[in-house]
Amino acid sequence: MxxxxxxxxxxxxxxxxxxxxxxxxxxxxxxxxxxxxxxxxxxxxxxxxxxxxxxxxxxxxxxxxxxxxxxxxxxxxxxxxxxxxxxxxxxxxxxxxxxxxxxxxxxxxxxxxxxxxxxxxxxxxxxxxxxxxxxxxxxxxxxxxxxxxxxxxxxxxxxxxxxxxxxxxxxxxxxxxxxxxxxxxGLPVADKPDSHDICFIPDGDTRGFLADKLGEAPGEVVDEDGRVLGTHAGTYGFTVGQRKGLGISRPAADGRPRYVLSIEPVRRTVTVGPAERLSVGALRAVDPVWNGPVPQGPAEVHVQVRAHGEPVPAVARLRDGELHVDLRTPLTGVAPGQTVAVYRGTRVLGSATIAGTTPAGTAPAGTASDGTASDGTASDGTASDGTASAGAGATTS
The missing domain is CATH 3.40.50.620 (HUPs)
Structure with a gap:
């Protein structure tokens, strides 16, 4: 060839x-x-x-x-x-x-x-x-x-x-x-370090990069009841599940850490809450692309939502051109915009872009709403310093 x-x-x-x-x-x-x-x-x-x-x-x-x-x-x-x-x-x-x-x-x-x-x-x-x-x-x-x-x-x-x-x-x-x-x-690159992070942001300052592109768009950080806890310079500086760098002026009443639960760029609002609100039981994803057999009806599969995440068992179905996934094992670290990859064994069947999630223990995937739930981990959804980062991590060369 x-x-x-x-x-x-x-x-x-x-x-x-x-x-x-x-x-x-x-x-x-x-x-x-x-x-x-x-x-x-x-x-x-x-x-x-x-x-x-x-x-x-x-x-x-x-x-x-x-x-x-x-x-x-x-x-x-x-x-x-x-x-x-x-x-x-x-x-x-x-x-x-x-x-x-x-x-x-x-x-x-x-x-x-x-x-x-x-x-x-x-x-x-x-x-x-x-x-x-x-x-x-x-x-x-x-x-x-x-x-x-x-x-x-x-x-x-x-x-x-x-x-x-x-x-x-x-x-x-x-x-x-x-x-x-x-x-x-005898290749001269044998000891060359792998590339990490986002290739077009070599200094790793994603929030600064986005601020330069989008400018300041100040708004409020609020709790689930709408109480204002702080302010921010732009919702683009946050990702669902983020824990650090929230700009909160006072601690939670119970003293526990809070995480980003949802982002509303039109209203310029970032909503934060406790860790238990981050568990996701279902996904709704759009623009599916298939390179293997398309799941027919409710199909038993495994799904993965980040580059180095663990695959979890799930039931997948297509409905009106969208992929709906009910997770048999709840996930955290899930945000709109991330890719969900669908597997059967080691074989990739395809993928879609997550448009919304449903909290674990509530409605099925068909009723998933936008903008809910992620975790507070520092991999694939947030940067370790609490700033925004690429959803599923950079790959190596």
Whole structure:
């Protein structure tokens, strides 16, 4: 096959390209220039798609003896990922930019261009597997290394995109083994740190980034009875489940911590309450995308709502084009805007964007309302300092 290897400049994509070469494919390396400021340099594990990363990708391609190109997709990236990120936070939702990048850049803009140029597939350094079923259908499955599995951020791919995807690292037992392989191959990125956080916010200050884009929009922090507890500079600085940085002027009567329960950007109100109000028993999600069998009727599945979250058993059904999920095990850490990925065993069936939730112990998924419930954890929904962050976490290169 003619394979277009997406080379980010990290160790994973370099080893993936090397394995594609070993498999006998005709491989061409391409680095996606997504940053409109080409002079930007990478700082440790923060940021990616910088000039340093482009040079690292080129050195790896030269070592592998494959052609290498840099494609400027910065306009697509800004419109489809960065502007979407800002708009989602402005609307009181918690997006995942890595999901959007995979959906709209790596497996839309890049793949479409590759197919038009006569390539058969795009290879990336994601930890996931494409398995051929008995009927020859390409199936998306979890990676062998559960700790590095990235099938969640790929669950947004449709069946045709999965059919044109190669994930050479899917069977790798551990990331340590991938780094050891890079050393054996003499790849110069063998010890390069993984990229974390949001690539277009390399300093990690999501709240500051959003404030710069959206400006100040002051409002009130209130309790569930509407009592004003404090003020804020913009609802975009919060995400459902956040505990720190709430700007509350006085403690709760019982002395227990409070968490963000809902965000109302139109009224500029952030409602906070106790931890027990964060448990979610059902989800309503929109814009479903399927790459496996579509659940028919009430279907027993597992769902996952964050990149490194635990899958939980659930009953899924489609209703009027929306996905409704009743959770057999309640979840916390759920906010509108996050992606819910649907699994059967290790196989990904598809995904949808969460539009609303229902508190555990109340109504079923069909009556879920917007803006309820998340937890106070500092992973995938909130930053550890209590500021807003990407909904399901950044992925590594």
């Amino acid at each position: 003619r394979v277009l290897a997406a080379m980010s400049g990290g160790v994973d994509s370099a080893v993936a390209a090397a394995r594609a070469v070993d498999a006998g494919h005709e491989v061409v390396g391409v680095h996606m220039a997504l940053n409109r400021n080409p002079g930007t340099l990478r700082t440790g594990s923060r940021g990616c798609c910088t000039i340093e990363d482009a040079l690292d990708a080129r050195r790896a391609a030269d070592l592998l003896g494959i052609p290498f190109y840099v494609w400027d997709l910065s306009d697509d990236f800004v419109e489809d990922v960065v502007e979407d990120f800002v708009a989602e936070y402005a609307a009181g939702r918690t997006p995942n930019p890595c999901v959007r990048c995979n959906e709209r850049i790596k497996f839309a803009a890049l793949l479409d261009k590759g197919i038009a140029l006569g390539f058969d597939a795009v290879a990336t350094g994601h930890y996931a597997r494409v398995v051929r079923g008995e009927d020859g259908t390409a199936q998306l499955h979890r990676a062998a290394d559960a700790a590095k599995d990235q099938s969640y951020v790929l669950a947004v791919l449709d069946a045709d995109q999965v059919a044109h995807a190669l994930f050479p690292l899917g069977d790798a037992p551990t990331k340590a083994e991938v780094r050891a392989e890079a050393v054996r191959r």
